[in-house]
Amino acid sequence: MNDYLHNTIPNLKPFNYEVHHDSHFINKQWVLINGISKKKSIYTFKADNILEISRKNHVIKTTWNINLQNIFSIETEDGNITVKAYFKDDDILVLNNQSKEEFAMYINATNYDDDINSVEDIQAFLKDKYQKKVSTIIYDHEFYYIEKSEEFGPFKVEVLAEKVKSGDISAYCFVRDINEHDYSNRLRISDLIQEL
Incomplete structure (x- = not known):
């Protein structure tokens, strides 16, 4: 199952509770990339194990938990799913489904000024992000x-x-x-x- 994910998205860093939980994960607005052209969903993982899923004008509240091996259990409309979390970098989260060869990818839009509503917006976000990163690396x-x-x-x-x-x-x-x-x-x- 992991080979499928790592072949599709190389160089992922596994979720590390001490490093990622408070600073990169909790209370961030994670925009789901999968299916964004059909509907926009924003996932916000709260510290009290509440997961808020925002779609248009309504918010669904559900739950999430994490175990010692950094495996997440998330309650969705389709039932309980088990995922393993990875970061591509600080602003790209990947949740790998542990029972199927599929994953969900999210962009942290918390500190991004523009709305992310389409594939074109995702491309603009990534272009902006990586141009800044390249400039910083080159400058230093x-x-x-x-x-x-x-x-x-x-x-x-x-x-x-x-x-x-x-x-x-x-x-x-x-x-x-x-x-x-x-x-x-x-x-x-x-x-x-x-x-x-």
Whole structure:
């Protein structure tokens, strides 16, 4: 059952009560991605084991529990289901059904300003989220650059941008991450600057 999930969505982190329960899970507005084009559902797991499922203008209150192995038991309209929870990252929750080869995926919309009502909204959310993440990683990271067969660095992107602006180096010089051993990714300074 786990192979199916991990082949479909790689690099999942298992739910860890100490790490995730209070800061990432409880009282967050989890928008169900599955079937969003037909109806929008928001799941809010409360600390008192109440699960609120909001759909349009009505709220269904049901229950949820967690056991020592981080297996969740959730009461739904269809009966009691048992799921195991995973995080793709802090804002993407996956609940893997333990009796079927199916899972539900949720986006944490608690701190997101726009409504998530469609597949297009999900794409906009993910694009916004990962652009910010890439910019942060690039901004804090260091790179070597090669010019006229000589390597220089490492430098942060803001330093490389200043060197390009002042005309000291070309924006078309190849760069490599400090953790890479060659320039085979064919990444240029201009590509880094564009992501800032």
